[in-house]
Amino acid sequence: MRGAGEGLRWAACELHAHSIHSDGRLQVAELARYAAGRGLDLIALSDHNTVSGLAEAAALGGQYGSEILSAMELTTFYGHILALGVQDYVEWRGLGREGAGGAVAEIRSRGGLAGIAHPFRPGNPFCTGCFWEFEGFESGEADYLELWSEPDPHLAPCNARAFEQWISLLDRGFRVAATSGTDYHGPGREGLCATTFLGCEPGPGALGAAALAALRRGRVAVSLGARPSLALGRRGEGRSYGPGEELPPGPGRLEARAVLLPWRGAASRLPELRAELARFLWRGGSTEAGLAPDPEAGGALAAQVELPPSVEGYLRVEFRGSVRGEAALIGFTNPVYLGPA
Ligand SMILES: [Zn+2]
Ligand SMILES: [Zn+2]
DSSP states (O other): OOOTTTTOEEEEEEOOBOOTTTTOSSOHHHHHHHHHHTTOSEEEEOOBTOOTTHHHHHHHTTTTSSEEEEEEEEEETTEEEEEETOOSOOOOTTOOTTOHHHHHHHHHHTTOEEEEOSTTSOOTTTSTTOSOOOOSOOGGGSSEEEEEESSSGGGOHHHHHHHHHHHHHHHTTOOOEEEEEOOBOSTTOOSOOOEEEEEEOOSSSOHHHHHHHHHHHTOEEEESSSEEEEEEEETTOSOEEOTTOEEOOOSSOEEEEEEEEOOTTTGGGGGGEEEEEEEEEETTEEEEEEOEEOTTSTTOEEEEEEEOTTOOSEEEEEEEEEETTEEEEEEEEOOEEEOOO
16 A cells, blocks of 8 residues: 655654753754764754754754754743744743643744653652643643653653553544654763654755644654654555545545655664564554565565454554564554544
């Protein structure tokens, strides 16, 4: 089955990083060089409560091979809100416990996207405000949730809690995107960093704008290694649908295909990672299939399943296998949504 995401450019992104303009250890140019070394197309410069590094980022352009996406992390006592794509400082100092909705509206009014960073990371006294304690705001109303935070995100219990929260929001009908963010502060932390892949429309103009549009639409996949993809369609129909798209109702049997695709940044990780199966999940059910080399795409692993008529709400995929010999979730896609029957 082909069609989903065809024509899109899937940009490899790091959506959460700091420089010396807040508590990071790298200059902005060093951060750009670091991003290029990871094989990334885009890295967000999301310093705490400042945009003072953005002029430097703009002056660099893409000279190291990775673009820098303007951002700021609103670092408040009640939670950290990532403002992706904002060009100017966003005031955070007056935000009270009920202030998240206002902050999200302000970020959007400036053309940005609002994400909830590391919602379950322990807060005081370890990391002031890291734990999400805003009230009067439904997390599903943010533009995205940072499910996987820090290196080796698959191991952290606080990330598992974020993942559970996302699934419960999807089950309740929210269509909120899920990303990773290393919260990179500089060299020193060992471990695998996850990559967020955004399905960007090709065309002239900066990659940043296309990446924001992709995230807004939910064209998102996250992985420790190879790039996950998902196509959902009905037997006998010509086209299929990818993450962020909506499959209209119809009579044909549902078929889904999940693929892990090689990309330049994944090669160095191969010895640590082993992909074994794709688990297809929807509201109230799941099925799985083993991954096998895809004869149509060199180096890719694929799994295809026929789905029961009981599939409802959405379909998403988790890729499972092992990291350094330990069973692990190694990547996931955002959902394809199913329209009301
Ligand atoms: Zn933070
Ligand atoms: Zn941060």
